[in-house]
Amino acid sequence: MPGYFRLEISPSDRRAHLGEAEAGIPAFALPGARLWCDETPLDLHGHGYLVGHLFERAGTGRRILDLDEAATAKIIASGGRSLVSDYWGGYVAVLKRPDGAITTFRDPSGLLPCYYREEGADIKLSSDAAELGRRGGVDYEAIARFLASAGAPSRETCLEGVKVLLPGECLTALRGLRRFESWWSPWEWTNVTESGFQAEAHKLREVATRCIESWASSFNSTLIGVSGGLDSSIVACAAARRAATLHCLTMVEEDAIGDERRYASVLTKAIGVPLLEARYDLGEVEIGRAVAPHHPWPHAPYYMQAIAAVHEELCREHQIDAIFSGNGGDNIFCAIRSASPFVDRFLTQGPARGLVDTLRDLSELTGASGAVILRLAWDRYRDLRRPVALHRDYSGLSSAAIAALARSVAPHPWMEAPEGALPGKAAHVRLLARAQRSVELYPRRTHAPHVAPLLSQPIVETCLSIPTWQWIEGGRDRSIARAAFQSILPEQLLRRTSKGGPGGFMQRIFQANAEAAGDLLRNGLLARAGLLDLTILEGASQPTVDGFEKAQRILTICAAESWVRSWTDVEPSRR
Incomplete structure (x- = not known):
């Protein structure tokens, strides 16, 4: 391919x-x-x-x-x-x-x-x-x-x-x-302009539509995963204009959050394409089998095994030669929920009237009071010269493994903000850097390539140049993108603020494999290497928020264990 x-x-x-x-x-x-x-x-x-x-x-x-x-x-x-x-x-x-x-x-x-x-x-x-x-x-x-x-x-x-x-x-x-x-470098594009909201939306529509159409015209038969969410809907609507043959797939989970057919069907009716539906099949998941052994890191979650089985069948049936997705949309459309846009606007415009608008937008978006947002904004402003601490999750890791983390490697160059960078733009760039972890679904020698059109260079450059406070205008996340495609996407999808996903399926995976997961980690290579604190296995089956978070973390570590075994000739364990 x-x-x-x-x-x-x-x-x-x-x-x-x-x-x-x-x-x-x-x-x-x-x-x-x-x-x-x-x-x-x-x-x-x-x-x-x-x-x-x-x-x-x-x-x-x-x-x-x-x-x-x-x-x-x-x-x-x-x-x-x-x-x-x-x-x-x-x-x-x-x-x-x-x-x-x-x-x-x-x-x-x-x-x-x-x-x-x-x-x-x-x-x-x-x-x-x-x-x-x-x-x-x-x-x-x-x-x-x-x-x-x-x-x-x-x-x-x-x-x-x-x-x-x-x-x-x-x-x-x-x-x-x-x-x-x-x-x-993305930093070359973060010197924000102050064009009007509608002008920025028009520019984004022109650039994004052109890029997505160019990708769509490059393949004979394209499959795109759709949820009725904003990002995948933008890709599908633009791709439908130039794609020779377009197939739209939505994955369905038993719970209400994981069943997005009501939204996905609105999209496919609008673009005149049938909606393909497939249920997440627990029978396709083996926690002892690496999800993506071709990746150089254990990045892929277990629900991807169920999606891969569906993709394989559809690729055979429809001779698919590219798989599209809306991956990276939240990242480049600046879906941040922090006080940084307020700080950005203050640093750019000073104490102008627009600050009140941004304060109101943040309050509507996050549900936080104006007083809370102002306090957080002040804290961020005071710490402008201090590097932002990246998120860390040490759960399930041994004290020895955590201590060894001090021997850090050189950071990703995009993560180091230059002097004078706006804090919101620094967060935007960090989001972009994270998005590029997931550009490859399957080995290209044997599978159709994955294309995430929203990560195209002209789209990224356009989005980075837009002020962070315009992305939340009106109290809606990704506001510029919603406005950009107002005449193209169905209104029901533009108004949608809920998020679906496979969280319920991941919980089912854990419930069906809790005992096997414990055995996999206790007798695994990560434990033998001294990386794990196995007390994380305690209480993971409890129907609480803490239990759910532990279960998801255990599955993440199990995926790493299975990936390591695939690289060390250890026979994969079965469920």
């Missing part, structure tokens, strides 16, 4: 001839590098290749399948940086510089994964981390950090020696030396 690649860079390899295909995957070569990918890459006329999807910022919006020599010359003359300004997409570009250096650039959306491993003077990169990891090569300290940080973004993975080339980042390799440069 489109987007799979593997790249090997070696100073000792000076061959420029076509490499040998592997298992039906064609190979391409540059002096010092060999590239394998599942479809013919964009040929940059002897200067390199581009794997994945590329679109022009101007023009038809259709996927670029061929670049003429003039366009290529402009890219090469800029050292590759004009890819950021003139194009967008989901791609990795491999360029050969005149001095012999090989430059690898991952586009700012991060929609095409890119992992790497350094081996002496050589370096290997791939869209599939499983190709770079080694059996038994699990980094237990990294797993503890992952569990404690709720999956906060990092260059680090949980596989020894495997790291992430970050979105918008360029890796240059020359004679065994390596340099990392940021060609794109």
Whole structure:
């Protein structure tokens, strides 16, 4: 499927001839590098290749399948940086510089994964981390950090020696030396403008519609998961305009919160597409089986096993060649519930009349009184120079594992706000960084690729430039996005503020597997490595809020245990 690649860079390899295909995957070569990918890459006329999807910022919006020599010359003359300004997409570009250096650039959306491993003077990169990891090569300290940080973004993975080339980042390799440069940063787009609310909404509609339509026109048969929520509805409505064939799926759970068919059907009737329904099937879930063993971290929750079974059947039946989602919508549409928008507006405009409007909007959105919001805003204002403490969850981790967390790794560069950054924009950027953890559902060599169109570079840049207080105008979250699609989405969906989800199914998973979960952790590799405090197993079955939270945390740790076992040749346990 489109987007799979593997790249090997070696100073000792000076061959420029076509490499040998592997298992039906064609190979391409540059002096010092060999590239394998599942479809013919964009040929940059002897200067390199581009794997994945590329679109022009101007023009038809259709996927670029061929670049003429003039366009290529402009890219090469800029050292590759004009890819950021003139194009967008989901791609990795491999360029050969005149001095012999090989430059690898991952586009700012991060929609095409890119992992790497350094081996002496050589370096290997791939869209599939499983190709770079080694059996038994699990980094237990990294797993503890992952569990404690709720999956906060990092260059680090949980596989020894495997790291992430970050979105918008360029890796240059020359004679065994390596340099990392940021060609794109979200902070470049956070100097907010003060355009009117409707002007911002119009701009977002134009940009988002164009990007989603471009993605939709790139595939023959697309499946999109819909809930009738704002984010997936925006993607579905825009995709329906250009998709050759569009299929909409909603997953159904037995409880009222998990059954969103009444909303999803409003959406599909509006766009004239039948609604496919599938129930979460407990029989598809095995807690001893890794949910996503191809991921370099135990990120995927167990309910994804049930969704994967449905996807597999539908992909066969309808010859699906791409799976779309509204993933990342809450993140880029700035769904924050804090006093930061008030502080942002004060720092930007001073004690203007608009502050009263923002105070009222926050009160309507959160239910907090004006006095409480003002106190929280004052606390945030006083602490402007202090780095924001990231969320930590130490439950289920041993004291030794927690103590070892002090040996931290370098933080994700986006998480460090520059001098003078607005606190609300810092929160917005942190949300964006978290969204890019979940860009890959299945291995691209064997499955249809997952596309989250809302993470497209032009959409992200547009959203980052909008003031945080405009995102909550009128006391509604994601207010700009709601206004942007007012003439496109059904009014019932625009007004919706409730959230559904698989929480009830996850509780059923725990209830059916509570005993097996305890056995899995007590006799597991994480406990053997000294990472766990097994007292978390006590009281998890109690029908209380504390019991529910413990149950969900236990399932998260079980998913990590099963993922570790998949990387250490331990037979998966059965329910």
